[in-house]
Amino acid sequence: MTAAAYRRFRLGPVSLRFHARRAALCIALTLLLIALAFAALVTGSGDAGLADALAFLTRPAETGHSIVGDIRAPRIAMALACGAMLGLSGAALQTLTRNGLADPGLLGVREGASLAVITLMLSSPSAPLLLRPLAGMAGGLIVALIAMVIARSLSRLRFILVGIGLSWFLSAVISMILVTADIDSVQAAMVWMAGSLSGTQPGMLPPAFACLFVGSSLLVLTMRSAEVSLLGETAAIGLGMRVVRFRMAAIAASVLMTAAAASCAGSLGFVGLLAPHLTRFLVGGGQAALLAGSAILGAGLVLLADTIGRTLFAPVQIPAGIVLSVLGVVLLCMLLWQRRNQI
């Protein structure tokens, strides 16, 4: 990495330093993502094709109700938002724990969020949809805190194993609640639990994007601290960084986004693991490139998994979560192989 590869961008008081090749790569990936989203918009089991999609995109007000506008577009938007959130929180957690195996799905945060949301759904079915992400966040945050207390350390493998143990326990509790609850309310919970984007409601889109905005701004604001924290706790403190404050911000952002994704789309595993590693492989570079790449690639992964899941065996839909875990485990095994001399 040479200094010559960086360019400077100035606009009045704002000045930005960026890496020309990586910035170009990120833009190319974004264009690819837009193309993928358009492809997803025109394919599917319903008989809506290119013409309907173009009509929806050019004159959304006139088309009225259509498969593209009412079913596919919200679903694609939700896939993009959830994927970006999961990719970002995976990148943040990997930086925070300095462990490439960290994934929001492995830390029990997702199960904590699910438990909170299910409890809310069963105890007061009439509660507004907006409360669900909030309940999910509270649940996820509590589980993350418990995992930290039990593991007593963030950067070791123990933290991840504790998270796995917690997620086993919580899923047993969830199953128990589902068995004992009233069958009518369980039906709704089951649909939500399946981790499929097919149940996307347009009303859930604004909170999802709001969480994405809040979480990503937190991460972008702490980007430079994140870079320093990779040197290790002692070095970071020595360089004058407020380690505790940075950790709180990073944990809050990743729990917020994981819980929001879990409450909107159920369980989508391994995105947080896959996206940052793909970014390191394709783009490389520091935190800025990692965050941007993880968001784009995470969104792309979820969209791709959802599109594969709903078109491959159409009209039967495979939840995106299942497609993702098949992809994710292969990557996880490769990572373990790479680290075979370290853990």
Added chain:
Amino acid sequence: MSAGTLAAARQSGWGWLLPAIGLTLLLSALHLSTGARPTPLPVLFDALTAFDPANFDQRILLSLRLPRLCAALLSGAAIGVAGLLLQSLLRNPLAEPHILGLNAGASLAVVIATTLPAALQPVGLARPLLAALGGALVFSAVFALSSAGRLGLTMAKLTFCGIALSALASALVSAILILDQETLEAVRFWLVGDLAGASWREVNAALAPAALATSATLMIAPRLDAMALGDASATGLGVSVRTTRLIGLGAAALLSGAAVSMVGPIGFVGLIVPGLAFRLAGGRHLPALALSAIGGATLLIAADLMARSLIASHEIATGIMTALIGAPVFLAIVARRVK
């Protein structure tokens, strides 16, 4: 038995056997008599000595509750022994059939076989053997992946590889089940570890593999004591480490395959019982194996009892119950033993 001989028995590791058997018998009696229609124990005695086909209570006992109890006893014992074998052979307190991918592999094999046309369905002895084979395949992959590298087989690597490959196997199972409605109907309850579906047919089929694996285990039990000293010392004492490990792991795969074919993938029994049994047996493998078998059976019966009676009118799958008890044990071991 005087106090002196009891203390001597404790010292040799066999002392806890009698109390454990007593507890198992007590729980078994309780298991047989509780249910939606409580039946007093004398009915069982009558059913065994003078069976009356017209008697409703006797028929419930013989055709529903007794096979369920036998399946629980047999599979609990099998999981307990398999857990102890894995923990001793891999020197890893987290080694357990469920965590190491044996259960997920066995479920995947059985689910794939269930999708086949009726003529090719595994019946009788083929089912436990197929489950054992699937478990062994996934476990071999876990073992190979985690033995790679300079540090060899570490606790963390083994656990993580097991979890990763289990996740892959269960994702494949879910995909198959979503695509194939009939298979879903056939294995839905079995897959969460529900003992309600246990029948004599499955228990009978699993008996032979379990007996074979048990005799293999008894054969290598004395060698396990030597292996606890380390591979080099064991070799010095004349134990062929590789053969022993191969026999032991094969037996563990057979035992967990037999258990899975009866009651489905039930986790964590093999995590809780063997550590305790090993300590109670004073670090000797032969009594520890006996205690693990009895302890596993007891724990599974207790979990099944709780699953049936904890919340009236709802039956929770036994596998959920064992996960509720077992996950905290996993957490405790991780917090204490993993760096």
